[in-house]
Amino acid sequence: MTSTVLDVGLFLLCVSASVVTVVNVDPANGGSEYHADDLTDRIATETMTVEYTTDAGDRRHHASLAEHLVTAAAREEPGSDSDSGSYVNAVRAAIEPRLDPGTAVAIRLPIAAKSERDGSDSITRTEGTDRHRTAFEVGRTPPATARVRTSVVQMPAEDGRGTARIVVRRWHDGSP
16 A cells, blocks of 8 residues: 555656656747747727828828738728828737838738639639738848748638738847
């Protein structure tokens, strides 16, 4: 009986020590601070108000960071109204200070393709092909030698046709 209690106690001690060891190990080339998924969660859930100027006067737009990014990407499109530049610049100015130097955010919008049936614009899926293009970026480009972690969140595109992708890249380039 005594040996069983001793065995169980020793077993629990070993398991506790191994859990502490596993939990306290940091990834190579950086720490947990450069994982992309935490920032992606913040972009999808955090809100802010952006103030910008139009020909009609000053405007305020309150939305999630993700909505602001997708809207800015859509407004940076050719043919957008003349007030778009002010909003796009306001979003960029509000988002950039929230990013550390090792972070980049890209908004990829669906590519409209001509339908063979009626000639109207439509979003089509092609197997094995990414039918998105980068329309808006905030942050800097990672160095070629950096280990980059990527996370993606999807949301409806502003025009309601297709899905926009918000691609978050974080890296640690090894510098102190």
